[in-house]
Amino acid sequence: MTNPLYDTLFGRHAGNEAVFLFLPDGTTISYATFVEQAGRLANALAGAGLVPGDRVAVQIAKSHHALALYAACVQAGLVFLPLNTAYTADEVSYFVSNSGAALFVCDGGTRANLASVAEDAGARLEVLNADGSGSLGDLAAAQSSEFLTAARSDSDLAAMLYTSGTTGRSKGAMLSQMNLLSNAQVLADYWHFTDEDVLLHALPIFHTHGLFVATNIALLTGGAMILLPKLDTDQLIEWLPKSTAMMGVPTFYTRLLGGDRFTGDLVRHMRLFISGSAPLLAETHKQFEARTGHRILERYGMTETNMNTSNPYDGDRRAGTVGFALPGVELKVCDPVTGATLPQGEIGVIEVRGPNVFLGYWQMPDKTAAELREDGFFITGDLGTIDADGYVTIVGRNKDLIISGGYNIYPKEIELLLDDQPGVLESAVIGVPHPDFGESVVAVLVRDGDLDQDLLAATVKESLAAFKRPKAYVVLDALPRNTMGKVQKNVLRETYADMFT
Ligand code: MLC
Ligand code: AMP
Secondary structure, eight states: OOSHHHHHHTGGGTTOOSEEEEOTTSOEEEHHHHHHHHHHHHHHHHHTTOOTTOEEEEEOOSSHHHHHHHHHHHHTTOEEEEOOTTOOHHHHHHHHHHHTOSEEEEOGGGHHHHHHHHHHHTOEEEEOOTTSOSHHHHHHHTSOSOOOOOOOOTTSEEEEEEEOOTTSOOEEEEEEHHHHHHHHHHHHHHTTOOTTOEEEEOSOSSSIIIIIIIIHHHHHHTOEEEEOSSOOHHHHHHHGGGOSEEEEOHHHHHHHHTSTTOOTGGGTTOOEEEEOSSOOOHHHHHHHHHHHSOOOEEEEEETTTEEEEEOOSSSOOOTTOOBEEOTTOEEEEEOTTTOOBOOTTOOEEEEEESTTSOOEETTOHHHHHHHBOTTSOEEEEEEEEEOTTSOEEEEEESSOOEEETTEEEOHHHHHHHHHTSTTEEEEEEEEEEETTTEEEEEEEEEEOSOOOHHHHHHHHHHHSOGGGSOSEEEEESSOOBOTTSOBOHHHHHHHTTTTTO
16 A cells, blocks of 8 residues: 555545535535545645645644545645644644644634744645635645545654643654554444444544544544534534434533433434543443433543543443453553552553554654653553453543543643743642533632732633633632642642532
């Protein structure tokens, strides 16, 4: 194969008139049309001077054009680098310059705000709107749909996803063709996906879950997807009767259960509900089963590793666990200090190895070496245990990380910003239980003279994506510290545990 990922996911669908996408307006896109669309975009990208290995940073709304751009990058051998649409210009600026992107694609509506970002980073700027219009759409429209697929090998970079770090600086996780392909193959098989499936897709397509798990599986198996712009429970209820499977973060399930229109009858015909990216409360699992008769299948993954574990399709889907290591994935629980493998049943840091594990962090050899062992095991930072039957349970994190509605938020990034503001002596950012998002961000501040909270909120809004912004602020005279002087976040988490419940 000249380009394993392209050939397997996209190229083999050339001329296939089956439906790939059902769109919310009732229209459909066939596989054949999608592949042609991708070919035109690939010609436009190559015509713009991009060559295999170049990074293409993309911050555009979810649409079939956005998916075609992903396909076009794979076909042209370019590294696809999708960015959360909620990121501010400040945040985007770092990703575009750090990745050395040759091209940055944004929406028409954000172009004015982001033009200087591209210019400062030395990247070409193009626009691709959700309806296909914009400068890149125009370039593509004039092109042939035939494109000579760039030759790539298993170990070549296919995509880069930025993931934050405990030091506050984001790292570009480098994902190879084989990382993506092997995981899609294993998952499609494990979860019994076929070309008969219709996957209800309301996740964002700039993260592993919505792009590599959901979309790649549909492409691999030739099934269809109902492509909704975002989570809207009314739309889910409208489209569930036409679906066979759905993937979501736990908030999808709690929101569905929050309404009376979500009934067992509505989903009696469904084959599979999958949850991941954040812990699904055992309580939610039980409520869902009581309402619908379906047992949600929970799996566990990461940006750096794609999917690592899954509950079984046919066997017992155990609430509160993330199931077994997937075929081809080695998983062990280790002592956080020595790295030694712990006896079965003990709690330690989960380490994983397999074809799913990324190549390392973009131009950060030290950070790569700190988390990816020479023998190939990746230190996830998740704390877990394996029971006698082989089920893995995640019990916590060995990293200061908040997961809100399936988005990772690193407190350090927010603390660095808050500590810099006038009137703030120091800050501690914590996650506390939240009924909708699972966890939510709370900032605990120590005042330094006058603190203008409105000004502070305005600065935070300018700098941080909405999902990262503290949902509440608390001002204290001093932060609780242990005898070593370390801030006791556990004390703060306990004190404010009931804030949103
Ligand atoms: C939106 N907001 C959030 C938020 N999402 N705040 C905290 N956490 C979130 N996740 C903000 C909005 O900007 C808005 O702010 C306010 O909250 C209300 O928004 P909303 O309308 O309720 O949000 P909604 O658009 O419905 O989004 C919620 C959500 C969404 C949960 C559906 O966040 C989502 O789709 N999450 C999925 C994330 C995901 O795909 N993760 C996978 C990562 S991959 P304001 O200030 O404007 O009012 C990974 C690996 C793996 O983790 O294992 O899969
Ligand atoms: P990300 O870096 O955005 O890919 O997020 C990965 C993190 O999400 C993991 O390290 C886990 O902490 C968390 N995660 C993913 N799936 C699950 C799950 N099913 N249960 C608990 N945590 C999960």
